[in-house]
Amino acid sequence: FFNGTERVRYLERYFYNQEEFVRFDSDVGEFRAVTELGRPDAEYWNSQKDLLERRRAVVDTCRYDYGVGESFTVQRRVQPKVTVYPEKTQPLQHHNLLVCSVNGFYPGSIEVRWFRNGQEEKAGVVSTGLIQ
Structure with a gap:
């Protein structure tokens, strides 16, 4: 959730030698190469329509999970x-x-x-x- 709204963004990032090379961003809806090393993976994963649909649906799971855990995480308050x-x-x-x-x-x-x-x-x- 972003600033109390129901906007959820899902990021799946891949790294090699501490450098990000490919990512899935739910705002974009597909895998994007961050470096040339990530281009083959992004192209292959984007060609797999079932994989893309599953990644796009993950944001709904995140939204649901946030709603379940919000009361004992985000809204949690303990007096000192x-x-x-x-x-x-x-x-x-x-x-x-x-x-x-x-x-x-x-x-x-x-x-x-x-x-x-x-x-x-x-x-x-x-x-x-x-x-x-």
Whole structure:
């Protein structure tokens, strides 16, 4: 699906020595050579009408499979577990470095900000970024 629409595109790509040489693109509807090495394969596969029809139909299978899995993949949302704790145990009157651990969330993009008395703190804030 593309931007929430029901547009599905199927790509089948073939590589040799890390170089793509032929592909099937459902938007094109046939095999296309990417390099000269792929030309014989593309010509042969395009001459096989039953093979072409099967490849063209795969996009419908993908659309169906997407619909089945969408609810537990694309639409899945898990709230983060947030824990804030001092780096070291010190008396309350001393300044201390605070650590914020955020985990268990999905999808993987998140923004963590620090606030003191309703105002965002930007100075002295260090983030490790996403650790997987």
